[in-house]
Amino acid sequence: MRVILRTKPRKKPFIPIEAEAIIPQNFLRKNDITVYEGNKERKLDEIFYITTEGPAVSPDQVEIVLSGETGRIKRVGEYMNAGRIVIEGDIGMHCGNFMSAGEIIIKGNADAWLGREMRGGIIRCEGNASHYCAAGYRGEKRGMRGGIVQVMGNAGDFTAEYLSGGEVTIHGDCGDLPGVEMRGGTLIIGGNCRRPCGNMTGGICMIFGKADAMLPTFRNTGSEEKEYGGHHHRMTMYRGDIANRGKGTLLVKIN
């Protein structure tokens, strides 16, 4: 089954829409799916033109396609456990929160908290991701625990904060403090970043661009070769964060 959701024009286009109901399993039965526009509950067809093609008997046979002005739509794919969501343009915050299986493709940019506390499945963002990509929630000790996040463009600050499992790849640049408080999993940064892995206690972070403002509390333990983008790169290997009894591994390309 393919469900196409195209946004209708809105009177107040800047008010965010919360749409955690947009996940494949909810479209199996013709439920009264609702979303929120600010503090008002709306029926799905008040916000979208809806087209449904073909049948499905299980959520993994459902594909949802979102198009139009989708940059303010939050929480799409939250708790998704099967199927596929394709976003033709940009997507709002918290896309793929707690996702455990299935696939989300974003053809534009993703707003903050992409794949927050993700457990499994794949998110692929072809544009840029904003801050806290593949990160956690305030006060919680573990962020993303499993699955794969791939960002073809750049990501903002605090990328993969509290990463505990799974693999996050940012092919472009990251902002400040990627991998901060990281405790497991793998973070790969194809481009440049600042102050990577502050306070990390575990996991592996590899930086194939430049790492500015490296923190003074990482111990250089030699070098190693790593592959990225079809090439082998010589990397300096650091252990840390020493400020925090950390046993994480940080690899930075030798330029």
Added chain:
Amino acid sequence: MNFLLNTGRTIRQGSYVERKNSDAYKGEATSLYMHPVDMMILEIEEGSHVRVESNQGDVVMKVHPALWISQREVFVCLGPYANYLVAPETHCSGMPDFKSTMVTITPTTDLLVTVAELMERCGGVRYED
């Protein structure tokens, strides 16, 4: 010439904080503290007006020499003038970069504006007692 703009509290700003439309408040909130060496480079005197410009906008301020600040850094007390230059980006922390705005400073003969005028530039309508 480019500078890093830092903002913070001053006792005078605090003193006039409930009189934001007064000349006293305007005087303090438009005071820009700069290292004397930078003032020499810019060829300006104490009390000279400067145009301070960031990627958000520009506003006129009055220069005061200060040895307690490093070269290439300037200080303005927190308030609407400094905030006219500060970007609203918070890095999803909720907190703007109040202490690290890149600005360009050039001498000017333009006048200082009042808080009411500044707010009008933001789309407001001035209220006068």
Added chain:
Amino acid sequence: MSELLVRNAYVIDPLSGIKGDVMDIAIRDGKIVEEVGRNAEVIDADHCLTLPGGVDSHSHVCGTKVNFGRYMSPEDMRAGRTARKGVMHVTSGYSVPTTFGNSYRYSIMGYTTILEGAMAPLEARHTHEEFTATPHQDMLANTLFDGNWSIMEAVREKDVKRAAAVVAWTLSAVKGFAIKLTNPGGTEAWGWGEDVHSILDQVPHFGVTPAEIIETMIRANELLNLPHSVHIHCNALGVPGNYRTTLDTLDLVPDLNDKRQTLYLTHLQFHSYGGSTWKDISSKSEDIARAVNNKPQVAIDMGQIMFGRTTTMTADGPMEFKLYMLHHNKWSNHDVELETGSGIIPVYYSRKSLVNCVMWAIGLELALLTKDPWQCMLSTDNPNGAPFVKYPEIIALLMSRRFRENELALLDPRTAHYVPLPAIDRELDWYDIAVMTRAGQAKALGITGVGKGHLAPGAEADIAIYPLKPDSLDPSTEYQQVMAGFGKTRYTIKRGRVVARDGEVVVEGANSTIWTKAITPPEFDLSVDPEFVKKFEQYYTVRMSNYPVQDVYLPRGVCIATEASL
């Protein structure tokens, strides 16, 4: 005049000697009366278990440290959220719910009176503000004196009367209810990053021992004729081998009061550990229960832990730091000048942890081995051992050996070597539970006189009707029903008004705060005592005139005034 008649209630009212009679309860203007007119509103209890409203004699629900527990834990807040609905405000939180969350959840379980376990006098105003926002329960505040400089100076001078005068002034100023000693002497030592390890350790700089503080305060309390006894959180909480400190403390207790205990020892589970390290920790519940059984002048509460996530919070700052060193999660601490301290850390009690399994067993053992239910209250030291919403499960465990066996089977198999629980057959009955959850608690707190914990004419009409029919229910096997039944009343009645029904809160509520004022002779009035006034002038950072809690903070205050024997 409003009248209500509860008909066909299966009543257990231990303080009135009613152990399970089907009867009617008449209510007029918030009080129990002999009879009401024919126009009274009628509730048919349909032979369901009907008890006086629940009383919790030790819970952390309001005040500086509780609120900090919320403040620092957005992850806990999101674990239990409800929207505004009808008369109910928004609630958040699981282990440290918002004030309305606490109030509604307690109310749904039939609780109508709660004692906040620890209030720092300097921050009392905060506790009272939160009391007002806990609208379904009448509230009381244990007031902390464990590290109080004026008290320790009086103890050093062996001046019991002066200690009593300090207590009298302070309780009256901060609208407190009773004396609380949390790790006496230890919280002052923690002001230097130190602790006391036994009741005979010296408190740095003050030249007194915990034992001296405890003995002095017990006598001061009785000089003031306060309704409750001294309420103690013993030294060395949570330390393997600490049962000796607890036994030493029990040995200090004289028998000074014929109406109630002379010392209330709280969350005794945390104080009944044998062994010398976390590796060989064992249960010493039998030694402790034996001492309690031999001393009718003491009362205790369980401090049961239940498996899962919770937040620990106590005035015992040094203990929380030790706990932090074990858990490495987050740690807050808040020392209060001249008075006390506090600490908070989140914990997860796991069935996979032998230590936690032993702790779990000890709490139950204490309740089962204490012969007289009036001496042992049901508690989790909410939220330290578990959030209070676990009470129904604890009740079921105490009433069903089978349930305990099923649970034991899920624990670390080594547990049985360290605890006597598997050999204990006792199953508590409905009467025992009624004592341990309200009557005994009201008696221990000394608030039966203001109409709490019983249903005799003149009592406050605080009533809990549970969907449980003791005539046809066997708690030993049907423990699931017991658990469900105690989790949600059919009716919770507060001061004659139905406040919750079948799990729904139906009124906004308006509670009272109960506080004590001991009237002292003029020569013991510390508000004009030069030494005492000097404390404020020189060492406190708040002026003496700004310290007392103003009446406006107790919109419905109930003062229990006593005549001090000074």
Added chain:
Amino acid sequence: MKIEDVVCTFCGCLCDDLVVEVDGRRVVSVENGCTLANEKFMGDHRLQSPIRRNGKGWEHISYDDAIRETAEILCDADRPILYGWSGTHGEAQSIGIHLAELLGALVDNTSTVCHGPSILAIQEVGHPGCTLGQVKNRADVVVYWGTNPIDAHPRHMSRYTTFADGFFLKEAFRDRRLIVVDVRKTESANIADEFITIEPGGDYAVLSALRAIVRGKREIIPPSVSGVSREQLFRVADLLLSAKFGAIFFGLGLTMSPGKYKNVRNAIELTEELSRHTKYTISPMRGHWNVYGSNEVFTWITGYPYAVDFARGIAFYNPGETTSVDVLRRKECDACLVVGSDPGAHFPKACAEHLARIPTIQIDPHTNATTHLSRIQIPVAVTGIDAEGTAYRMDGVPIRTRMLFKGEYPSDTEILERLYTLVKEAKGP
């Protein structure tokens, strides 16, 4: 009439020892106060009556009309925000939060642009703190990091630290060591035993280095960290460790610099590391007199200290998403109520522009920058002068502010109660 032990409602020190002389509805003199207190109590620049924007000008309106219109605006909005709260007493804050609950509004307080990042840090690692009297009576090492108390909290040093004699420190100024850390040489730095100048944005690295040093890992420290020499770092670490009771105070120098809450977290973790060796506490220098009160009241009602979104009925909290600056920057909200704050002056320009774009109503005693951005302003009494209520000092100690005289203005509580009643009627049961 002279009134003693008056509570100053200016900064988070909440000094309660002022002596204020009042003549009718006028303050005649203030003793014991700092410059800021004197200005606050002696000031007399109130807005006279409610005003409403009328095209390109303004008109005076009645309180009834102002409140009714405000209720209508808020009820009509799909994403209203209620902002401010730190400049009023707890009772008013409480009504404000319940109003937000009723409206399905966002509600946020000024911590959002002061110590919000400190709260985020505390939510990650906790907060080993104490009341200020602990510091006064015990601390032999005091650190001010990214804060300039002489300007922002003028009596902090004389009441609680450097110049305050305490029980265990009879001659404070001689017995206490003072460390000041800043990017510029502030007035406070001038009297420090040790002044550390950090390159802007370098706090995080310096704190990490100090943590490693305290852990005994001196060998990995490079010769210079963010402009601070290794020698000075070692010297400072030794000084910190020599304390019997150390007290660290930090300010916006940490919360506003790059990394924001991660700087504060690092400072807290340094405190925790030091606590393994000796007694240490850390405390944020809260700005507004009752900003901490707003955090407390928010927390016991909603579970969260600031930035709470009730749009979905439940309380949702996620600073960065539900914080005022972000919401205004994204042009999300369609109405704003400001109470006890001046976002026009203290938010970035882009936020002020959005406030001008939407109906903004301000409840405040004075005209300020936000006045010009508003549609309606309702003047109220000043808490601590002609209104009273609860305030929480920066260390959590609650103090009741006093009303010095009964003036002609209604209090925030009265206005908000009326507003709440109207909204409740409009929303139905």
